[in-house]
Amino acid sequence: MPFNPFNIVHKRRYWYIISAILIIPGLISLFFQGLNLGIHFTGGNITEIRVDQSVTTAQVREVVRNQELTDRYIQESTDGVFLIRTEVLTEQETNALLAALDEELGGMTLLRSDKVGPTIGAEIARNALIALAIAAVLMMLYIAWRFEFTKGLATIATIVHDVLVTVGIISLLQLEVDSAFVAAVLTIVGYTINATIIIFDRIRENMVLKRGMKVDQVINISVWQTLNRTVNTSLTVLFVLVPLFIFGGTTLKGFALALIIGVTAGAYSSMFLAGTLWYDIIGERRRKRLVRGEQS
Structure with a gap:
């Protein structure tokens, strides 16, 4: 038993x-x-970057908003990794955002960039x-x-x-x-x-x-x-x-x-x-x- x-x-x-x-x-x-x-459900762009310098989520959000974009979600992970979710971006807007992040945050590495349409x-x-x-x-x-x-x-x-x-x-x-x-x-x-x-x-x-x-x-x-x-x-x-x-x-x-x-x-x-x-x-x-x- x-x-x-x-x-x-x-x-x-x-x-x-x-x-x-x-x-x-x-x-x-x-x-x-x-x-x-x-974004797989709502549509939009998701960008994952690793920043070389020590920055805060507020600084990343400011860079995104300076590009006249709406940040739906920004999450800081480990080792300076940030996940940025925005509305659907064109190729030109994506390139402009990446350039601004690289310049204003003191250098960054792109880890992922995905785009899903709302449909x-x-x-x-x-x-x-x-x-x-x-x-x-x-x-x-x-x-x-x-x-x-x-x-x-x-x-x-x-x-x-x-x-x-x-x-x-x-x-x-x-x-x-x-x-x-x-x-x-x-x-x-x-x-x-x-x-x-x-x-x-x-x-x-x-x-x-x-x-x-x-x-x-x-x-x-x-x-x-x-x-x-x-x-x-x-x-x-x-x-x-x-x-x-x-x-x-x-x-x-x-x-x-x-x-x-x-x-x-x-x-x-x-x-x-x-x-x-x-x-x-x-x-x-x-x-x-x-x-x-x-x-x-």
Whole structure:
């Protein structure tokens, strides 16, 4: 018998409260300030430079405004690296801005210069939402086919939980959201469903092996049996993501942070929410039939 000091299902109210504490501030942030959408969604120019001298964000902003441009976003990174986001610029305006930055800041090195039109940005945003919707529907159908519809509902609930936690924290921090963030969210969705399937598969096995045992006890045993696998897998992924976040540079920081949040939330939700949500969804009558060995 695995080490199981407490019944996870019996303490499900605590898990729901913890999830509410994680999600509600993010929802409030999304409602009042939204996401800090990057040029991949809104259109515009993004310029990344490394300045040779010690300068401040205010100095960089002054140079941009002297070119009669509107700075939507200027972020200082490490080692004198600045990320400058403006409206869509022509080639002449871009060259003029780079020349002014080089002259007035005492020398600089261009690291990146990207341009996305507003039409393309709107299309990327629409396609991202469609991709997330299709992924959710297909995964629910897969879970319903492999297990049952109620487990599919519980899986979708855990996925929504992890996505809301991730998106909410990104909104609170007002980190820039670009196309890489969409890739991170889809990765989180895949990670969550993988961890949840493993737990539901163990629950299904134990419902047969431990026939007559109460459903909450079967869920509890199943979660504790898969605990080592869930924790070890999550830690292995985090061992890669944390250095990527620290040393990956400005471009990868948002992507890596989103994955760190999502993987952590996914480990929590697969252990403490998936089985308990299914327990509440099926109701008391269904639980009694399962104890008697009836599958429907």
